[in-house]
Amino acid sequence: MEITDKNKEAASALKEICSVYESVDHRHAIDILVYSFPTETLEICNALSKFRITKEDIKAAGGNESQIPKKISELLRPLEWKEVKLSAKQSVGEDKEDEKIVSVETHKIDYVKGRVAFDLEWNAKDQTFDRDLYAFRTFFEFNRISVGILVTRSTKLEEYFKKLGTYTDRYGTPREYKAKYGASTTHMSKLIPRLSSNRGGGCPILALGITEEIIEKG
Numbered sequence: 001m002e003i004t005d006k007n008k009e010a011a012s013a014l015k016e017i018c019s020v021y022e023s024v025d026h027r028h029a030i031d032i033l034v035y036s037f038p039t040e041t042l043e044i045c046n047a048l049s050k051f052r053i054t055k056e057d058i059k060a061a062g063g064n065e066s067q068i069p070k071k072i073s074e075l076l077r078p079l080e081w082k083e084v085k086l087s088a089k090q091s092v093g094e095d096k097e098d099e100k101i102v103s104v105e106t107h108k109i110d111y112v113k114g115r116v117a118f119d120l121e122w123n124a125k126d127q128t129f130d131r132d133l134y135a136f137r138t139f140f141e142f143n144r145i146s147v148g149i150l151v152t153r154s155t156k157l158e159e160y161f162k163k164l165g166t167y168t169d170r171y172g173t174p175r176e177y178k179a180k181y182g183a184s185t186t187h188m189s190k191l192i193p194r195l196s197s198n199r200g201g202g203c204p205i206l207a208l209g210i211t212e213e214i215i216e217k218g
Helices: 005-020 029-036 038-050 055-059 067-079 128-141 157-162 188-196
Strands: 022-026 082-092 100-113 116-121 147-153 166-168 174-176 205-210
Touching: 005 029, 005 038, 022 029, 022 188, 029 038, 029 147, 029 205, 038 067, 038 116, 055 067, 067 100, 067 116, 082 128, 100 128, 116 128, 128 147, 128 188, 147 188, 188 205
Parallel strands: 116 147, 147 205
Antiparallel strands: 022 205, 082 100, 100 116, 166 174
C-alpha cells in the first residue's frame, strides 16, 4: 500500500488525539482510520482538538442532553457528518409470496460520513453502550461502515468531579456534583469490558475517553 502525505497527516493527528484522550484501539481501528479513511480521520481529529468543555458544562443539569454533546454537533454537522438509521427486517416463509415479517429492528448512529461512524456518550446510563455497540455491529455487518469511533468520559475524571464540591437540589438537599456521574453511567471502565466481550461484533472501534485536559481552566 502506498502511504500518502494525507495518511501521514492523519496518523500524526490521531497520535496527538490519543495523547490527550484515553484511548483503546479495538480490532486495529487506528490503522483502518489512518490508511483507509484519512480525510474523515482528519475531520474527527480536528473537531476533537477544538472540543473543550467547561466547569459550568459539567455542573449543569441535563446528563447526555447537556451542552457537551451539542458542542460536538456544532463541530461535525457543518462537515456533513449525519445521523443515519438502518432498519433490519427478519422474515419467515419459503418464498416471497409466503414471506412474513416477524420483526423489524431500527438502529441509529448519530454521526456517519462515508464508511466511518462516530458517537458520543457523555453521561447516559451505561446500558447505552450496548445499544451503540450493537448499532456499530449491525451497520458493519450490513456493510454500511468499516470502522467506528466512540467517545465517552475517562473514568479518571472521577477525581476531578470530587473537587467540584456540592450544590443544593430543587428539594433543598445538598448534593455532591460527583453524584451526577455515578458508577452506572457511561465512562471508559464501563465501555472497555463490553469491547473485550465483542458486543460490537467484528466492527473495529476506537474508544476515546475525555480527560481533564479537555476541560478549560479557570
